[in-house]
Amino acid sequence: MTIAPTVLVLPAFVHDAETLDERQPWLDRYGFANERDLPGAPEPLQYTDSTDGTGPLALLPTGMGKANTATTVAAALTSPELDLSETLFLSVGVAGGPPTETTIGSVVLGDAIVDWDVKVRWDAAEGDGGVPLELNPYRLDDHVFRPDSALLDWAAELARKTDLADDPEVKAHRERYEGRGAHADPQFLVGTNVCGDEFWHGRVLAERVQWLCDEYDAGTYCATEMEDAATATALYRFGRLDDYLSIRGIANFDRPRPGKSVAESLHDEDFEAGFELGLENAVRVASALVDERLG
Structure with missing residues (x-):
């Protein structure tokens, strides 16, 4: 039996x-009563029973980082x-x-996903004192993925109606x-999301991340993570980028x-x-979109 999900949720990692x-x-x-092993995916696909008029909600962890994520998404698209x-x-x-831009517990819907890698x-100690970066001369494009504007507007309207949690200790x-x-x-x-396999931290690197966003005319970054440029790349290659959204809850500061x-x-x-607060609020926003799609 072929599974036709209405929504496929792609968390990154699963730990004990x-x-x-x-x-x-x-x-x-949600009641994920079913699961199916997919060749190339690190975890089983779990899915709910279908409801009247819609397909199931499906859940597929990708694994952490861009290589894991691109492989998992491509495996799903070709299964x-x-x-x-x-x-x-x-x-x-x-x-x-x-x-400078956001706080722990906030949720960022990416309107631009920048590939940091x-x-x-070059080694800053061997440079001339400027920003030790330049755009890759061999790139085929600017490596910025921009989700469909109408889909973003739909998601933002629902997200703004969603109550977000807070925690006194996190505050x-x-x-x-x-x-x-x-x-x-x-x-x-709604803002820019920067994706990289390099888990970076610090004010100097933050300035360089913003430099790259400026070079790409991608705006001021609000979130940093390790998977979404890979998801966007795989979906773009299969002509499905217009059906993709990134929803990230801020769990820590980058400096x-x-x-x-x-x-x-x-x-x-x-x-x-x-971590728990950022994830809870990201799932609250994403659940509002899921429930709307599932009717």
Whole structure:
């Protein structure tokens, strides 16, 4: 039997620890009564029973990083077990974010997805003091993916009606940071998402990430993650980019707070303090879209 999902949700990673599992909130909310192994996918496809007039909701973890994600999405798109011709694809998970623009617990709907890895970079110590980056001269395009504007508008209208959670401990954590975004309450944003296999951290690298966004005329970045450019690439190759949205909940800031070094910040016991809140709010927004599609 061919499965024809109305929506396919693509979390990245599944861990044993309950606090580090992007799939679990979906299992808690929906009844995934069925599963199917797909060659090339790291986890089984789980799906609900079909409802009147719609196909099922399907859930397929991709694995962390761009290689895992592109392989999984391509495996789904080419599987004879699936009919994805009418499917809405959603990347839903956590992300880092700049305290200048957003806060932990906010949700970013990506209107531009920038691939951070397609560039030239050299050792700053051997440079002339400028930004040690330039655009890759061998690139075929600008490696910025822009979802369909009508689909974005539909999603944003529903998302703005969604209540977001907050947590007093996370609020106290984020107020230690500098930046107009850090001290705000969690909110829904439409903005630029930067994707890279490099898990970077720090103010200097943040400035370079923004430099690349400026070179691509992609706006000010609001979220950073490791999968969505790969998902967008696979869907673009199969002519399905217009059916794709990225929804990311901010779980941590991309730089240290005052008085902390980069190494101290990365290994601070509070670094993942916003994981559950960021994921919860991302799933709240994505669930609103899913429920609308499922009727």
